[in-house]
Amino acid sequence: MDDLGRIGVQDDIGTILVTGDFTTKGDWSQAVRSNILAEFASLTKALGLERNHIVAVPGNHDIVRAKDPSSVDPAKLAVSNQATYEHELQYRIFCEELIGRSWRETLNYVRRVQLGDVDVLIGVLNSCTIVQTEWSEYGYIGDSGVDALRELGAERIDRPTYKIMALHHHLLPVTTVATLNKKGITLSVDAPRILDAAQEAGVQLAVHGHEHMPRVVKYDNQPLVGAPQQPVIYVVSNGSTGVSPVRRPGNERNTYCIFRLNEKEMHLTMRELRADGKVGLSLFSGDLEIAPIFPKAAD
Numbered sequence: 001m002d003d004l005g006r007i008g009v010q011d012d013i014g015t016i017l018v019t020g021d022f023t024t025k026g027d028w029s030q031a032v033r034s035n036i037l038a039e040f041a042s043l044t045k046a047l048g049l050e051r052n053h054i055v056a057v058p059g060n061h062d063i064v065r066a067k068d069p070s071s072v073d074p075a076k077l078a079v080s081n082q083a084t085y086e087h088e089l090q091y092r093i094f095c096e097e098l099i100g101r102s103w104r105e106t107l108n109y110v111r112r113v114q115l116g117d118v119d120v121l122i123g124v125l126n127s128c129t130i131v132q133t134e135w136s137e138y139g140y141i142g143d144s145g146v147d148a149l150r151e152l153g154a155e156r157i158d159r160p161t162y163k164i165m166a167l168h169h170h171l172l173p174v175t176t177v178a179t180l181n182k183k184g185i186t187l188s189v190d191a192p193r194i195l196d197a198a199q200e201a202g203v204q205l206a207v208h209g210h211e212h213m214p215r216v217v218k219y220d221n222q223p224l225v226g227a228p229q230q231p232v233i234y235v236v237s238n239g240s241t242g243v244s245p246v247r248r249p250g251n252e253r254n255t256y257c258i259f260r261l262n263e264k265e266m267h268l269t270m271r272e273l274r275a276d277g278k279v280g281l282s283l284f285s286g287d288l289e290i291a292p293i294f295p296k297a298a299d
Helices: 002-006 030-047 074-084 086-099 143-154 191-200
Strands: 016-018 054-056 109-115 118-124 161-166 205-208 214-219 233-238 254-261 266-273 282-288
Touching: 016 030, 030 086, 054 086, 054 118, 109 143, 118 143, 143 161, 143 191, 191 233, 214 266, 214 282, 233 254, 233 266
Parallel strands: 016 054, 118 161, 161 205, 205 233
Antiparallel strands: 109 118, 214 233, 254 266, 266 282
């Protein structure tokens, strides 16, 4: 709130988008859950928002993990979890408490948010579908996420509208050199499929977390075999507001993003968030080459 006040936007926030990792290592103890809910209740009150103004995306740390992954049979675990959602259950219950969305609802869906004179269609994707084995660091979205993107593409356009995709795991490399790990690099393993589906749906912006590093890139793949040219997608790694310094590479500080949307353009401000309360830098501040989609004129 202090930093929003510094740049004069404390009264202009319409939606809070959280790209996962509300907790750490699947810790949903009552004390942790209560602290998280209290923090968001305080934040929404300060911003003049209600809980339905929060868009929540699951992160890999929000999913309950096996204490000893080496003793787990992935095949049996996958079958049981598909039937019971056991590894997601605590997050689903938390999400119902946080934003009011039933724990029984899918974690891949479309949210329509109204911000002033524009609509924002957000494809909320669950990239944490790999069950709690040693491979759970990997991101994977799967068919349900592709279905949500198709639903996003089919949504009606009544007012100037932006299309956004939000997930936890990264879609493109983020760090300068990724740390070697015997379990692999944590890129979403179906990232090309998701990016293709997002382009077909008209997604203009993808926002993700996971690697704690801020980065802004444009994804523009070239069509093959005479396929139509698909639109460019901005991919924003929004860093992390709260990760511990030991998890941040180099001297990187915590960061957060503010997207300002109007009938003409989308503006991104990426801010350092300093734990000592001092003024941070604006790592990026400028208009993205994204314009709203307008309703088609009647015949």
